[in-house]
Amino acid sequence: MDISRRQLAGVILAGTAAAQAPPPPTTGQSGNTELESARSARRTAAQIIARVPLPMTTEPAFQFKA
């Protein structure tokens, strides 16, 4: 028997509910706060990476091949 996606979605949702209620998305933080937090995490990552010394051998190059 083929089941449609709509039917399948019903089965899946029922299964999920029976299994356990999934955790709600993180609340208490507005989208802007989440975005600022993500940007801050990126800045922190950049600072950590910047501590690694980079020799010339790491420079990006483009090679022409005959």
Add this chain to the structure above:
Amino acid sequence: MAEIPPDIFFNSISELNAKLRAKEFSCHELTQAFCDRMERIGPRYNALALSLRKDAITKAKDVDRELKRDRTRGALQGIPYGVKDLLAVKKQPTTWGAKPFATQVFDYDAHVIERLDKVGAILIAKLSMVELAGGGDYRTAAASLTGPGLNPWDRTRWSGGSSSGPGAAVAAGVVTFAIGSETSGSILTPSAFCGLTGLRPTYGLVSRQGAMALSWTLDKLGPLCRSAEDCGLVLHEIAGVDLQDPGSAGRSFNYNPKYNRKPTDITVGYMPVDFEDGAEPSAQPAFRAAFEVIKSLGVTLKEIQLPEFPYGALVGTIIAGEAGSIFEEFIRSGKVDQLADPHQIAGLKAMLDLPSTEYLRAMRVRSLVKAAFHDLFLNCDMVLAPTRLGPANKVAEPLDAPGPPTKSRGGLIPGGNLAGLPAISLPCGFADGLPLGISLLGRPFYENQLIAIGDLFQKQTDWHRRRPPMEG
């Protein structure tokens, strides 16, 4: 119709293939039984994205006609499998696990599906996944169109990500193997959490044509199976040159278990803390026991130090640079706000602010990572470490919630991915009733030797044969 005994759902590829050739049951009967089970049990773990029963039955009948004429196509002929829902299946929805892409349809099959089709494997389902493979940095297991991936060993625990459906489906005996993807941990983690053997191939060995791109320079496709041997059999069929994938390494893979070096010729590197008190306390006994089994194989064990790099920051920055470009239009259009996880939404939006200088710096440091791993493998043939430092997370808790304290540095998953190296995760015991995995990481294109040591490990243990205590 022949009765399909329940044990069949947990058979290895070789076992199933032998029974098909011996005509203990037809491929049609087998496929039907797997489809029934998949539709009954798959949703219990939120593992099923889409049933492909109709096409699967048609292909199964074709296989039966071939077997009747003794036309064999190899070990995967007639074997039911599933794919992570980031692989295109012609004229079927490919959702990438995300609501904004719920109605997306492609008019072609992904390259790996074409290859598996040619050898007679039977695709019965698309399997669930974390939305957009979690590239925006998700915080909850529920970050998926199909809900949180639930672990067949304990439904209060996560099946892992981002290949959550493949992990749960193979563990639950819903498919015999599955194809997942890994950018940084998405094959190895569900394998460890669900008690499976998972193989992340060398970057470029398996074509990604027809797969959702998250990070062009990190994405890999690979199998989640019941054993190391099964991983070899699947990789044998899916690996190979594909000019449509710019990352294709131009290499093929022949699974040749008979022609590997003996364990006594192999040096395995390890970090002592990983097998002393580095992992979560409940997992330490299992990791110590697994270490002793590896030792008993006769390999030479050698203490090593993983090269010191900010692996997590590097992976995050490279994914941000590449996923930001790949999903730029999606993010700018505002459709990104339809995703399930606010953390992931914010992470994707923040990608557009990433300066090119930061991406370039990360890629330059990455070339040092690659060189450092090259040097590491001058002193050993492979590296052994826990895949994850403890069992699966609780579904009800944020994924970044602090867990039990650990001393191990980790780094094998992001480091191995940055360097494009192959790794295999093997079930190695339990903690709190949940499976654990150890990983072997090797130099590029070293899959055969990783599989060989994995196979020897599995001849000494039965962790890979354990089944979850499933009801019904």
